[in-house]
Every structure is written in C-alpha cells, then in structure tokens.
Amino acid sequence: MRNMKKCCILLSSLLWLCMALWLTGCGSMEKKDEKKSIRIGVSLYRGDDTFINNIRGELEKCAKEYEQENGVKVNMDIQDAKGSQNTQNKQVERFLSLGCDVLCINPVDRTAASVMINKAMAAQIPVVFFNRQPVEEDMDRWDQLYYVEAEAKESAVLQGSIVVERYRENPGSLDLNGDGVVSYVLLEGESSHQDALIRTEWSVQTLRDGGVPIEKITGGIANWERSQASALMEQWLEKYPGQIELVLCNNDDMALGAIDAMDRTGISGICTVGIDGTTPGIEAVENGKLVGTVSCDKKKYAGAIFGIAASRATGQEIPPEIELEEGKYYRCPQQIVTKNQK
Secondary structure, eight states: OHHHHHHHHHHHHHHHHHHHHHHHHHHHHHHHHSOSEEEEEEEESOTTOHHHHHHHHHHHHHHHHHHHHHOOEEEEEEEEOTTOHHHHHHHHHHHHHTTOSEEEEOOSOGGGTHHHHHHHHHHTOOEEEESSOOOHHHHTTOTTEEEEEOOHHHHHHHHHHHHHHHHHHOGGGTOTTOSSOEEEEEEEOOTTOHHHHHHHHHHHHHHHHTTOOEEEEEEEEOTTOHHHHHHHHHHHHHHSTTTOOEEEESSHHHHHHHHHHHHHHTOOOOEEEOSBOOHHHHHHHHTTSSSBEEEEOHHHHHHHHHHHHHHHHHTOOOOTTSOOBTTTEEEOOEEEESSSOO
C-alpha cells in the first residue's frame, strides 16, 4: 500500500513536469512565431511628384524608426508606376508573388482600383491606399482596405482663407489696378482626380464667402506639373497683359511653375497661392515668391500609412493615435503656411 502511494506521487510529479515542459515549449513556439521581419510593397503613381516624393522620404524614416524600436526588419519595396495603371497592376502582382504582408498604394487611376483590390483580396493581403481615394464602392468591398489623405475640402478652404485674410488687411495687395475686382486665373490638377475638383470648387467658394470680389479670367489643367503650369501661365501673361491679379493653384508645383513664368517675363506682385506644403513650396513662401500654401503634417501622414501597414503585417491592433473614421479612413491635420504663420 505504501509503495502504491509512492508510485502515485511519482506519477503525479512526472505529469506536472511534463505539463510544465509542454507549456514552456508552447511559449518557445510562440516566440518563434513572432515576426522578425515584415515585407511591405509600395507603389507610387509617379515618383517625380514633389508631394509624393516627400511622403516617400518620410515612409523610409518610419521604417528605420520601427526597426530600431521593435527589432523587426522592414523590407520595403518602393516602385514607381510612372503614371501607368497597367504598370501598377503588374507591380501589385509582383508584390504578392514575393510574399508581401501588406501593400501601400498611391493609385494611378482611382476609378480602376478594383483590379488591384481583387488580387489583394484573393491573396488575403491588406491594402493601405493613399493620396488618391478609390471609389466608395471599392472601399466598401473589404474590411482590410484603408485610405490615408489630407482632406481636399479642408486644403481648399485654408488656401482660400490665405487670400481672404490678405484682402481684408490690404485690398490693394490683390486689386492691383484698383477697379474693385480681383481678376484671377486657376491652375488645376488632373481632371479625373477628386482632389483637383474639390480644391478648385472650395478655394473659389471660400473667396466668395469671405467677401473677396473675384472675377475669373481663365483656367487650365496642368496635371500637377510645374512645367505645364509654367507654359500655361506664360501664355496667359501674354494674352491678358496687366489683367491677372491672383493665381490659384491646386498644388505647390503648379504655383512654382506660374512663378517661373513670371520670373521669365519680368512680372512681379501677382498673388500666388498653392497647396501641399512641399519643401520647395515652403522655401518659396520664405523668400517671398509664394504668398502662401497649405501643409499637412507629412510625418503624421506617412506615420499613419506605415502604422496601419505594420499593424496589419504583424497582426496587431492599429495604434490608437491613428484615429480612423469608419474604421478605414485617416484624415491628416493641415495648417496654413505664410511668412506670418509657419
């Protein structure tokens, strides 16, 4: 009987030992399963876009900081679609074939995102879109689709506010010929880009709401590009001599193009405003060439893209500081940049 008790005690101890070893082994396995590296595929609609290039630089900084803070290797593959949706579709296929954990896409054509979404959904790979929002029907197709932006309406209202404030302080700084009307030209981004349409509408509406007496001379699509804007502005300066008093631009690159044309023709004093707060744009504000621009916090913008991507890649919760609307939209804060407000 005594031997039986000893055997029971021995068996019980062995069982506890096995259980402890098994639990320890599970813990080791969990540690082994933790990701030591993540792979992120990034496709840019055009790498030579100044704003997008600024965001790219911030994304690369985010990756380095994440590696240092978390000990997780970040393999970030950044590709330039060079304005071709077909090229971008192939880049997405390549990212998926390489085993990317998440995709970050700045779409070439926001209305053609369904092809990329189909591929990502089939592979069960989350996608963070940015700068160009896919149509709502596409965004609603899956709960692993996200979008990061600087809201276009806010950008435009802030841009218009720069002009309204200037007019209220000194009407003569805008109404150069003193006829009681501010005559303006408008340089627009791509006709199919939702931000161009919204920025155009609300910048003009803000001027009207602010009591600025405006009259449109002409406008044109310069596709966000400095060289195209410069060519258009040079034509307008020749066609409407002494009439242009204000240049509204959907982005900084086009504003700088307009300034290039004025410099070539020796014309100065025309109020020119942009949007994006790019590095060259802010430099132009500082040297007095550009009256003002609207800047989003690019560190926060890129931080939101990367933060969502890294969280999805590692299966963790999205950080609470990245506040998502409807669980998928992040709106980056923006501010006016003038010589007096920086």
